[in-house]
Amino acid sequence: MAAMALLPRCAECAAPYPSQTNPFRCPQCGGVFEPEALPAFDPERVEDDAPGLWRYRHWLPSAEGRPPLWLGEGRTPLVPTTVDGLPVWCKLESLNPSGSFKDRGSAILVAWLRERGVSHAVEDSSGNAGASFAAYCAAAGIAATIYVPAHAAGAKLAQIESYGASLVRVAGPREAAAREAGAAAAQGAAYGSHVYLPFGLYGIATLAFELVEALGRAPRAIVLPAGHGTLTTGLWLGFGALLAGQSITRPPRFILAQAEACAPVYQAWSGAGESIALANAASRAEGIMIREPVRLRTMLRAVSSTGGMVTRVSESEIEAGRNLLGRAGISAEPTSAVVVAGLRQAMAAGILGSNDEGEVVVIISGHGLKSS
């Protein structure tokens, strides 16, 4: 691995990530590893002839002397539309190779597993991360086993299998699949967790770099779906690096959208009581049905320190958002479509920062073809 400054530390006990093995949690205390001491983003060091997000290699924990693991991720389009008369830019992460933003993380995470000599890796996912992980493992020559909740959508499962990964369906909530993957890891398999392992976050951070390069400044607000918090955390790291390198003067307001059926981030942010249902109800936004978000702390920090907000979106609002995007020619899966209602709620609350400079960006995190 290059760039020692990028190595993560345990968020609880500050132990550095081990130089040899590949634990998914801190072996000392069980804490979550987080990137630390991130270098500043340096526009002078962007390699314009490198593919996709590898043009930001100076900022990524990449293996020296090896070709990048690249399937076409990154450099996704930023297309304009309007929501209730407000001009909005849609960042089409849905057009990454496996159809979701997860590919940015998988490119870096799986390259890192390859560097550690991993030949078989397990992962758990509600669908998109599993499909992405399977694709990059296939490209890296790593055998993959993906644990998925039995209720995950059929299209995503077929996609995972199409990449040659083994699929294990686990009954029960999303967390049950994570427990099974963890049990396999305890028996010696490498757990390539996109949630716990911090390496993919660097890849997701490149989303912030692309936005600022395309717009010439930070957006005034970004609206995104919130589950475990990897998308928020990656963007938070990226805007932090842009701030440190003085490419921007302030981060955008972070506006997070959750499904009403499972809204623990909203609950923590708003101080709401137990009245908010947690995952007992069903939702079409299956990718963000996360009862115990691993990166909750960072999500709350990103929202509170930027004057943003957390919203919760009903099933009918999800459908309305999906229809609005669809009528504009943009195909989003329901998990992604929460951003429309999130945006509307932020407009109604008057916190879009109309006196701020910059544009409003919504992240289209996953393609509509992934769901029926």
Ligand SMILES: [Zn+2]
């Ligand atoms: Zn620790």
